[in-house]
Amino acid sequence: MVVEFTDNRNLINNCDIHIMEGLKYIFIISLLKIYVLAEDPIIDTTTGTIKGSTFSVQNVDIDVFLGIPFAKPPVGNLRFKRPEPIERWSGIKETKKHVSSCIQLVDAFDHIEGADSFKVNTNISEDCLYLNIWAPTEARKSHSNLATMIWIYGGALVSGSSTLDAYDGRFLAASQKIIVASLNYRVGPFGFLSLNDERAPGNMGLLDQTLAISWIRDNIASFGGDPDKLTLFGQSAGAISVSFHVMSPISRKIFRNAIIMSGIATTDWSIRSKEGNIERAKEMAAFLKCPTENDKVMLDCFLNADANNISMGQYYNFKNITEFPFAPIIDNYFLQEKPKEIVQNKKMKKDVMIGFLKNEGSLMIVIRYPEYFAPNTNVPVNKSVAHKMMRNLIEPKQLNSLQLESISHLYGSHVDTSSETEKYRYILDQVAGDIMFKCPTINFSKEFSTYSNVYMYSFEYRPKAMPWPEWMGVIHGSDVYFAFSQLLSDEKYSPEVKFVSKMLSSYFANFSKSGNPNNGDCSDCSSEPWSKYTPESQKYLVIDEKPRMASKETSLYSICSFWSDLLPQLKEPSCPVAGESQNDWTFQLKILTVSLDRCKLYLFLCFVSRPLILSSMPWTLEILNSVNILPIRIMEGLKYILIISLLKTLVHAEDPIIETTSGKINGSTVVVQNVELDVFLGIPFAKPPVGNLRFRRPEKIERWSGIKETKEHVAACAQHVSDMFDDIPGADLWKIKADIKEDCLYLNIWAPTEARKSRSNLTTMIWIYGGGFTSGSSTMDMYDGRWLAASQNIIVASLNYRVGPFGFLSLNDERAPGNMGLLDQNLAIKWIRDNIASFGGDPDKLTLFGESAGAVSVSMHVISPMSRNLFRNAIIMSGTYNADWAINSKEGNKDRAKEMAAFLKCPTESDKQMLDCFLNADAKNMSLGQFHNLNSFLSLPFLPIIDNYFLQAKPNKALQNKAIKKDVLMGFAKNEGSLFLLTSFPQYFLFQGTVPINNSISHKLMKKVIEPVQLNPAQLDSIFYVYGSNIYSSSETKKYRYVLDQVAGDTLFKCPTIEFSREWSTHSNVYIYSFDYRSTVSPWPEWMGSPHGSDIYYVFSRALYTTKSSSEDKEVSEMMSSYFANFSKSGNPNNGDCVDCSNEPWSKFTQQSQKYFAIDKKPKMENKYTSMYSYQVDHRIFGLFKEEY
Missing domain, CATH: 3.40.50.1820 (Alpha/Beta hydrolase fold, catalytic domain)
Structure with a gap:
């Protein structure tokens, strides 16, 4: 027991104490001794000085501090705000008893036997943010650096208090020689209301806990504790809170480990959408008679409502036992992802x-x-x-x-x-x-x-x-x-x-x-x-x-398998079932499947739409032993039939089933050159961007139940499909092989089967297709990843993203913010990173690769703060962020939107009206309308923008950011421009045949190619002289065709790539190539040379497995795919097996050497003194040529 004195320091001189009537004076010298032992502990903290008490528990002295304030009282305008640190007080604050419990409904569980032990034993108040500490006295005196256990109470996030007698920490502190702390946090709407208003952002209760933990960490040394030895422990909603702290980037670094008792944040009911909390707020508003027209007026009313009425109102029309009235949300502050995704992403390590x-x-x-x-x-x-x-x-x-x-x-x-x-x-x-x-x-x-x-x-x-x-x-x-x-x-x-x-x-x-x-x-x-x-x-x-x-x-464990694997697949009977009556289904339902070594036992029941094939479950053998009979009436006229067939399956052909963060998927197995591959096509990674989501940033797919079949391509994103190349031999490879629709956000994975079985941690190459940001699809045969995966023992993935206005429309309206297509890619990359381990891949070994607009996209992911930490390195094929055609201003995109609006007959008075019309327009008409009045050479309708979200810096500034380090392999084809001459000027550049081109026509076309740069005759002549001086041909047409091809290729692709590489190579490894090879069986006219995109065929290893390919084609394909795979695996194209690669190592590109690798049937290193570099017409040279030259 503690004996307390009030300013009795002179007791040593006055020891006369009147004990009781009839006794005179007694001198108690021992009293002084007790006083010295029990002197109140006084500690200076970061927020002021506090005075506690000392108790003796089983002969162990414990310093006890109750009711230490750690935050400003959350009252008035702070009622629903995030907690603010307490200001430092002067003097000594007495912390000897509990102050208050947070506002809550105290009689909610009165009907439950034994509930007294859970009832709060202090005043109920909104001013409740206090904490408590129990510490062995000796620890403070000897600076023992003890471990500290910090308790977070439960109560379904609607009730509870650290003041409960059940949570008195003195006994644990004394028996285990440890420091114990506990804290209060706001519950119910006071702690978890979330509206579209910064005055009620959500997760306030969790942030109360965070602030208290931070206070304890900052001060525990003064109590004899070690700030690096903090353990959170909590029960029920307190356990859920502890697990949230394990996951939160704000909390997880301020404690060491966690004890989680009966509750976890990954349960479906531990978290809710902001919309769900708003719906609950509206129910509470109805109880409180508050307006609900908008969040602001509703919150104004809540701020003035009686606290007890709010506590009651949260239960209005609320009956679901498995949910909280108000729950934590993903607020992009305390919690940035769904708990299950955080756990699966392996973003935190905590015992x-x-x-x-x-x-x-x-x-x-x-x-x-x-x-x-x-x-x-x-x-x-x-x-x-x-x-x-x-x-x-x-x-x-x-x-x-x-x-x-x-x-x-x-x-x-x-x-x-x-x-x-x-x-x-x-x-x-x-x-x-x-x-x-x-x-x-x-x-x-x-x-x-x-x-x-x-x-x-x-x-x-x-x-x-x-x-x-x-x-x-x-x-x-x-x-x-x-x-x-x-x-x-x-x-x-x-x-x-x-x-x-x-x-x-x-x-x-x-x-x-x-x-x-x-x-x-x-x-x-x-x-x-x-x-x-x-x-x-x-x-x-x-x-x-x-x-x-x-x-x-x-x-x-069997029970949990039942809930996750079996139950979702059980369907209603489609026919009568025998029993005591037609509706009596009391048969042994647990024998639906059992695994026996490499054989499967299938039970075909009439109410299952297809054979029910499940993974092995530990309880099935036990059940099989207890089976009596399973009478099922199959159809009219038949009695009872039990069909059990033992089928030996081909082990290698068994469909792979994988558990992902979004649900289970069932793929296929194919064999490519004796290599088994798991193939998963059409895996959804985002909510369908339809309806009001048409132009919005992508939202994560919700978890599905059961097993989703992913054996074929589902869709390509909405676009206009041109028939321009339909007659070209081999054009089938470029054709979209799926329905075209807006519900299109799917991805595909090809992975060696052995990698999954042996957990090989393979590298993954993620393909992003090109198409000028207006077309393209991962469903094209050209992008089939099986050949590359099999030949290089690597995982290949590809993804869909929205194109045209669906992916890149940007208006002054949050419903069409721009860069949606890039964010589709970002979300798919995240999904792959989060799940690739289940396919046999290593999430830290991801390489992005893409061509044309896909290459531009890859380079933007390299730059973007949202993406660059998701993957390891990048392969950029014919396109870079710094190319003039790769990015637009918001104003430029808006002007294009107005042109499209004119085509669609939509109003243009305001962005809102225009967007309202776009949201209701036919998708096919929009795909056509984006090209309305678009006549410039390679002027693309809608492009990425600097949105200060995904992209935050202009290209040149971004490239100069030496803080970004990412190894890149990048390149271009020898004749990048020829394809664009064919598509832009078909009247002159025919697929078959020739139309004469003279000096006048060539100058006219050159002006188009160089737009928007305005060239004078002197500048035009200089270009033709530089590019054409080494062309020995008597044909004007051939000469001008070559010059236009090279100028288009240099200005659009080659020069931007070299400029990118010069800057990037100052802080990262860069390898450059020029794809100069032209196959003898190329479908393109000879004058087109090695056109834009011709390297894709060789990268994806298709030439290795096509009978029409020549031996040279196969050698180039083996070389190209090996270099790309080697770079993906190690960051160096020279590391790895490649029988057909050059004997000369592929040197890094540097500002000094500027070497690049020429890929041809005889590959070789080239340097900056070759004609390719000489033909770059620097924009500064143009300025020297005057009109009168």
Whole structure:
């Protein structure tokens, strides 16, 4: 007990104390001794000086500080704002008792037995942001650098307080020689309301926690703690909060490890969209009689509403047990991605201890259905009632009758009771616990344990003195008492209870101190070490009076497989089923499939639309042993037939099924030159950009249930398809092989099968197609990645992105911000990075490669702060960011929009009116309308812009940013310009035949080619002289055709590439090539030489497997694809096997040597003194030529 004195320092001179009437004076010298021991601890913190108390707990002195303010009171205009740090106070602030709990509805759980232990024991107030610290006194005096455990309470984010007696940290601090801290945070709408208003941005409660953790970290050394040894621990919503801190870039660096008790942020109900929170706010507004016309007026009303009414109003029309009234959101501040994506992206490494309880669901069903399960109720629960409850529990999933029957059978088959009520009470308890806590915890751990240490437990101990009804078992939250060691100091508890409490608190403290629960003193711990959880072993500790390790062989893991793999595939019966009645489906639903070595057992049921083939599940053999009979009426006139066929499948041809961040996908297997490849075509990576999303930035695809078949191309993005090249031999390779539509955001992957099976961590090359930002598709046969993947033992991916106005329209309206096509690419690259490990790839070994507009796109990803950290290196083929044709101003794009509006008969008075019309226009008409009045040479309709989001700097400035380091391999074809002469001036440049071109015509065409530069006759003559002086031909047409080809190629592609390389090579490795090879079987006219895009055929290795290819074609293809693959794998094209490569190494391009690699049948290095460099007509030279020259 602490003895407190009020300014009694003169006691040493006046020791007379009147004890009681009848006694005179007694001198108590020992009192002075107690005073010295119990002197109030005073500590100077970053926010001011505080005074606490000292308590003795089992002969250990503990400094206790309660109610330390860490933030400004969130009142008035700060009610829904992010927390602000407390200002420093003067004097000494007394922190000896709890101050308040955050505003909440305190009688929400009054009907629940034992709820008193969860009730707040202080005033309820909005001024509630305080924290508490319990620290061994000796630690402060000796600067012991102890570990600190920081507690975050649960309460469904609507209730709770650090002031609860259950969370008193003195016992844990004393028994484990550790510092314990706890904190308050805002709950309900005060902590999680989110509107389109900076005064209520969302996640305020999580940011309250962050600010408190930061305060503790900044000050814990003064209490005897080590700021680098902080462990967060929390239960239920507190556990979800802890896991959010593990994931948040704002929080995860300010603590060392985490203990997560019965809750995880990856559950569907732990997070909500901003729109979902707004809908809930409108319900609350209806209760409060607040206007809902817009967020501002609604929030103005909330700011003036009574706090207690707000607490009540959050529950208005709210009935879903598996959601919070107001939940955390992705706010791009505290939380930047969905939790599941963060975990799968492996963005954080943090040791965690994580667990759940045996009967997590029992408390949930009492809360949700008190009329059936509250104490002293005896209302029967039959199958019909239970199934209704089950549907509510599993919202928003819509369960059909077959699924409900399968759940009841799976959970109820081992329940030994004649009481229907007891049976369904048990089933509902287990279902609620599994879907809300256990399975999300297991699924998180499977992924997280691939890159961090994970220790998992199941708490299964129930003491005899438990206040909750026996049927509730080991209920949600009952482990908290044991973790806080309070039971150790109470004589009423049995030795067994104290044993479990000592064991659990020791494990927690050991983990907090070292990251390993086995390190440290624990006389009551299991003799068997607590093994790490891994995806292979999936071991966890069962905490009971006889603790033991359990593994994935237990039924718990089977149950989670049932929820994720089997249940989504069960369909309603399409025919009557035999039984006691036509509607009685009580048959053994669990034997739908079983794996036997390399054989599959298929069960064909009439209500399954196709054979149901599932992955192996541990429980299937057990089930098979207990099968009686499965009577199914197949059709009228037949009796009962059970069709079980054991089919031996070709192991190599078995369809690959992969779990991705967005759901499961089922691909195909193909064999290319004896190499097996997994092929996945048409994987969706974004929401369909249709309707109001037509011109918006892409949004991530929502996770689908079941298995999505990805065996064929789905769509190409909306565009105008030209028939210009239909008659050219080989044009089929360039044709789109899918429907053209706006729902087009899909990607494709070709991966060696062995890479997936052996987790080879292969490099991945991601292809971005060209097409002038107006056309193109990943579905073209030319871009089939199987040949490159097989020949180079590499993974190849490709993607679709929106083109034309759908991808690049930009107006002064957030519904069409511009650069949507580039952001489509960015989102696809992220998806590939997040998932490529499941295909056998290494997410840190991604190479982007693209041609023409695809190459421009790649170079923009190299520059963009949103993309450049997603991949390792880049291959840029015939196109760069700094080319004049590659980018436009906002004004330029807007002018083009007005031309398109004229074609579509849309108003142009304002951007809003114009866009409203565009949103309702026919997609095909838009694809045509973008070209309206577009007559310039290679003037493209809609282009990327500097949007200060994806692109933040003009090309030349971006290239000079030496902070960006990215190795690039880049190049061009020998005759880049010829294709554009053919497409722009078809009246002169025919595919077959010749039209004469004289001096006058050539000058006219040259002016078009060089637009918008205005050339005078002197400048034109100089160009023709420089380019034509070495052409020995008596044909004017051939000479001018060659000059125009070279000028177009140099100005559009070659010179921008060299300029890019000169600047880029000062801070990164650059390799340049010129593709000079022309095949003897080229479909293009001879005058076109090696045209724009002709290198693609060789890069994708198609020539290796085409019978019409010559031996030279195959050598060039082997060389080209090997160089590209080598660069992708190592950053150096010379590293790796390449039998057909040049004996001369491919040298880096530098500003001094400016060497490049000429790829031909006899490849060789060239340097800046070759004619290719001499023919560059520098813009400065043009300025020297005057009209009178």
